[in-house]
Amino acid sequence: MTKEELTEYIKDNFSGEPEVIENDQPEPYFIVKAEDVVAFSRFIHDDPKLQMTFMMSLSGVDTGERYEIVYNICSYRLKHRVFFKTILNHEKPEVDTVLDIWPAANWYEREVWELFGITIRNHPNLTRFLLPEDWDEGFPMCKGWVGKDVIPFPERK
Amino acid sequence: MGIIKKLPVYAEKIPGGGLVTTSLNSAFTLTQAKSLWYFLFGTACCAIELMATGASRYDFDRLGMIFRASPRQSDLLIVAGTITLKMAPVVKRLYEQMAEPRYVLAMGGCAIGGGPFYYDSYAVLKGIDKIIPVDVYVPGCPPRPEALLQGCLEVGKKIRTLKMDDWS
Numbered sequence: 628m629t630k631e632e633l634t635e636y637i638k639d640n641f642s643g644e645p646e647v648i649e650n651d652q653p654e655p656y657f658i659v660k661a662e663d664v665v666a667f668s669r670f671i672h673d674d675p676k677l678q679m680t681f682m683m684s685l686s687g688v689d690t691g692e693r694y695e696i697v698y699n700i701c702s703y704r705l706k707h708r709v710f711f712k713t714i715l716n717h718e719k720p721e722v723d724t725v726l727d728i729w730p731a732a733n734w735y736e737r738e739v740w741e742l743f744g745i746t747i748r749n750h751p752n753l754t755r756f757l758l759p760e761d762w763d764e765g766f767p768m769c770k771g772w773v774g775k776d777v778i779p780f781p782e783r784k
Numbered sequence: 785m786g787i788i789k790k791l792p793v794y795a796e797k798i799p800g801g802g803l804v805t806t807s808l809n810s811a812f813t814l815t816q817a818k819s820l821w822y823f824l825f826g827t828a829c830c831a832i833e834l835m836a837t838g839a840s841r842y843d844f845d846r847l848g849m850i851f852r853a854s855p856r857q858s859d860l861l862i863v864a865g866t867i868t869l870k871m872a873p874v875v876k877r878l879y880e881q882m883a884e885p886r887y888v889l890a891m892g893g894c895a896i897g898g899g900p901f902y903y904d905s906y907a908v909l910k911g912i913d914k915i916i917p918v919d920v921y922v923p924g925c926p927p928r929p930e931a932l933l934q935g936c937l938e939v940g941k942k943i944r945t946l947k948m949d950d951w952s
């Protein structure tokens with residue numbers, strides 16, 4: 628399917644209302660509400676016309692005002708891709724796990740939890756694996772985070 | 785090392801024993817310096833250069849340097865690469881597992897002082913000399929194989945200057 632067909636198909640057939648982000652990339656890009664993430668994932672994974680069975684990447688973003696989680700999904704069989712993201716507020720960043728849909732999400736979600744402090748609900752094993760075990764300085768990927776041992780880059784003259 | 789360490793103490797007491805001691809010392813340090821087995825410890829890009837140095841073109845073997853995969857069999861720890869805070873306890877433990885006498889060579893900017901990750905990094909140890917003693921530093925990012933070879937020769941030179949009593 629082409630980008631336009633994919634966008635239309637997903638918008639027509641998914642019960643929630645994903646917002647479309649216009650871009651000039653070859654993939655459609657959606658914003659999905661945090662409570663819809665699992666339903667949307669299940670839909671694009673199971674639908675026979677989409678068959679998005681492969682998770683390429685899952686990444687966290689902190690823009691300063693809000694958190695985002697970006698999912699990059701593709702289908703090897705039908706050779707198309709779709710990107711979607713969900714927006715979380717700073718007060719209570721929480722999202723459900725997509726681990727049972729794409730097992731590859733396991734470590735990505737742990738990483739997002741560890742480095743951004745976004746809670747992943749229903750994740751079976753949310754434990755540290757990137758930072759030292761006795762780490763207690765918060766979430767280093769967040770905007771404005773300053774650790775006690777970090778030496779800031781000097782200003783360029 | 786126990787008996788060898790005691791040997792000069794006994795030998796020095798008999799007439800002409802000093803001669804024996806110095807010759808022995810020379811022999812022991814020479815053999816040590818000429819067969820430095822090193823522990824393969826590459827954690828980042830510098831490891832590629834370490835491998836290149838060990839391979840046939842630059843050929844560590846001609847210096848009597850053979851890599852070992854176990855710290856218990858090696859004399860020299862070449863730390864080649866970035867050491868993250870998570871890796872730091874592992875480096876320390878491996879160093880402690882090496883049999884004495886043991887030497888450490890810090891290879892590349894990362895092992896010396898954090899290298900390109902000195903500023904704005906939450907995860908990188910700023911130099912392995914914060915956790916273990918270092919004998920020779922080889923700067924570069926990464927150092928050329930020639931530089932690493934020179935560094936190993938420097939370790940050898942350092943060993944030649946040691947007295948047998950220094951070997952603890």
Ligand code: SF4
Pocket residue numbers: 828829830831864865866891892893894895899900924925926927
């Ligand atoms: S010193 Fe440079 S080449 Fe060596 S590990 Fe660090 S970044 Fe890589």
